Amino acid sequence: MNNSQVVIIGAGASGMMSAIAAAQKGASVVILEKKERPGRKIRITGKGRCNITNTKPWAHFSTHLHPNQKFLRPAFYSFSNDHTINFFEEIGVKCVVERGDRVFPQSGSATTVVDALQAKMASLGVEQHYNTPVLKVGSSNNRVDSVVTRSHTYNPGALIIATGGLSYPLTGSTGDGYKFAKSLGHSIVECWPSLTALMPKNYSTELEGVTLKNIELSLFIVKDMVQLERGDIDFTNNGIEGSLGFRVSRKAVKALINGNSCYLVINLKPAVSDSNLESRITKEIKELSSNSTTALLRKFMPKQLISTFIRDNNLPESLLNIRESYKFVIELRESLKHWKIEIVSYTSYERAVITAGGISLNEVYPKTMRSRLIENLFLSGEVLDLDGDTGGYNLQIAFSTGFRAGEEAAAYLSLKEA
Numbered sequence: 001m002n003n004s005q006v007v008i009i010g011a012g013a014s015g016m017m018s019a020i021a022a023a024q025k026g027a028s029v030v031i032l033e034k035k036e037r038p039g040r041k042i043r044i045t046g047k048g049r050c051n052i053t054n055t056k057p058w059a060h061f062s063t064h065l066h067p068n069q070k071f072l073r074p075a076f077y078s079f080s081n082d083h084t085i086n087f088f089e090e091i092g093v094k095c096v097v098e099r100g101d102r103v104f105p106q107s108g109s110a111t112t113v114v115d116a117l118q119a120k121m122a123s124l125g126v127e128q129h130y131n132t133p134v135l136k137v138g139s140s141n142n143r144v145d146s147v148v149t150r151s152h153t154y155n156p157g158a159l160i161i162a163t164g165g166l167s168y169p170l171t172g173s174t175g176d177g178y179k180f181a182k183s184l185g186h187s188i189v190e191c192w193p194s195l196t197a198l199m200p201k202n203y204s205t206e207l208e209g210v211t212l213k214n215i216e217l218s219l220f221i222v223k224d225m226v227q228l229e230r231g232d233i234d235f236t237n238n239g240i241e242g243s244l245g246f247r248v249s250r251k252a253v254k255a256l257i258n259g260n261s262c263y264l265v266i267n268l269k270p271a272v273s274d275s276n277l278e279s280r281i282t283k284e285i286k287e288l289s290s291n292s293t294t295a296l297l298r299k300f301m302p303k304q305l306i307s308t309f310i311r312d313n314n315l316p317e318s319l320l321n322i323r324e325s326y327k328f329v330i331e332l333r334e335s336l337k338h339w340k341i342e343i344v345s346y347t348s349y350e351r352a353v354i355t356a357g358g359i360s361l362n363e364v365y366p367k368t369m370r371s372r373l374i375e376n377l378f379l380s381g382e383v384l385d386l387d388g389d390t391g392g393y394n395l396q397i398a399f400s401t402g403f404r405a406g407e408e409a410a411a412y413l414s415l416k417e418a
């Protein structure tokens with residue numbers, strides 16, 4: 001029995017940051033992790049390189065957060081992207097800033113991030129238990145009073161739930177935190193996989209491996225355009241991915257779950273005006289030695305795209321009789337700028353980068369990450385109904401909310417003891 005301890009469930013990005021922040025404030029901290037080692041998910045972030053944060057100032061940073069940018073503001077100011085970089089440099093992880101203001105460890109390895117966090121926890125005396133799934137959390141009189149594992153029941157002075165979401169369950173995030181929070185009276189905003197691949201109708205394997213750079217991508221739900229983005233997409237064995245594909249997936253997946261139709265429109269030549277594109281098409285047709293539409297399209301896109309592009313846009317296979325046709329030039333210009341791709345499904349949690357939805361933000365104080373319902377409960381990281389785009393935003397959410405929760409849990413305990 002030790003009700004003067006901060007107990008943390010989950011040794012992911014957020015839980016480890018909470019543990020460090022609480023221990024730095026003098027609290028006695030126990031961290032309980034179901035997997036055999038900490039930070040399983042961190043190890044696979046940024047394709048194994050770990051995009052720690054993003055250096056954009058809050059005004060821009062916040063535009064990459066969903067669904068409630070304002071919620072993160074106090075935590076971000078308390079532990080910002082600059083704090084994150086300084087923190088990691090101080091614990092021995094040199095950082096570099098890359099394209100898109102994304103920050104990575106100079107080592108190029110996510111493992112250095114996990115090792116440094118774990119070493120820092122150890123140096124602060126955090127009690128770390130691995131292979132220790134929490135099975136149940138109990139409460140009475142609006143206070144958490146028990147945290148049950150297979151071999152032990154903790155009576156925490158304060159509890160931080162930092163169990164992550166539902167995505168990549170092999171890393172340990174299997175939605176337990178929602179179950180615990182719900183049992184304590186919290187509402188869970190329905191979850192769905194986000195930052196995930198979108199599968200086009202009649203997807204051709206020929207497209208796999210193609211990357212389109214600097215395109216414009218619009219997302220339509222039913223008939224309304226709901227999002228417009230510029231950047232890159234990748235065609236993979238799972239469908240459309242890459243930074244733009246991921247960015248539109250949040251709304252697209254939600255639409256599909258709600259039973260709405262959804263399609264993407266790709267503008268392959270967003271930087272070229274309509275008239276310049278028409279002139280270019282006319283010139284290429286004139287110089288073409290055959291009547292093959294495929295040969296013409298080779299001038300405008302990677303060859304793997306061509307047969308799908310012809311099919312989706314109902315273009316003729318041969319230019320015979322239409323070489324001189326202005327109508328065809330217009331048709332091709334339209335197709336290059338408005339290639340419509342219907343989306344029929346998506347990759348679920350097993351390979352989604354993030355879980356959208358989660359513990360309702362209405363029930364958490366944004367300045368402290370404390371529950372509005374349970375006095376000694378704090379919540380941090382992806383388990384909350386808060387997520388970001390790709391680019392380092394999600395780990396920063398985990399670090400900012402984790403830091404806040406850790407400091408506030410320690411402060412709560414010292415107030416109780418005073």
Ligand SMILES: Cc1cc2nc3c(=O)[nH]c(=O)nc-3n(C[C@H](O)[C@H](O)[C@H](O)COP(=O)(O)OP(=O)(O)OC[C@H]3O[C@@H](n4cnc5c(N)ncnc54)[C@H](O)[C@@H]3O)c2cc1C
Pocket residue numbers: 009010011012013014015032033034035038039040041042044045046047050051052053132133134135162163164165167168171172173174175176177352353354380381382383391392393394395396398
């Ligand atoms: C492939 C991939 C790449 C990504 N790349 C990036 C990136 O480069 N940059 C970025 O910002 N974000 C990235 N993300 C997102 C980011 O990793 C997550 O948002 C972040 O790790 C969430 O941290 P968390 O601590 O809240 O949750 P998690 O990292 O999921 O940690 C939760 C921990 O809780 C443990 N746990 C769960 N239930 C229990 C229980 N009952 N008992 C004990 N322990 C439990 C889990 O085992 C886990 O270790 C990526 C995600 C994926 C899947």
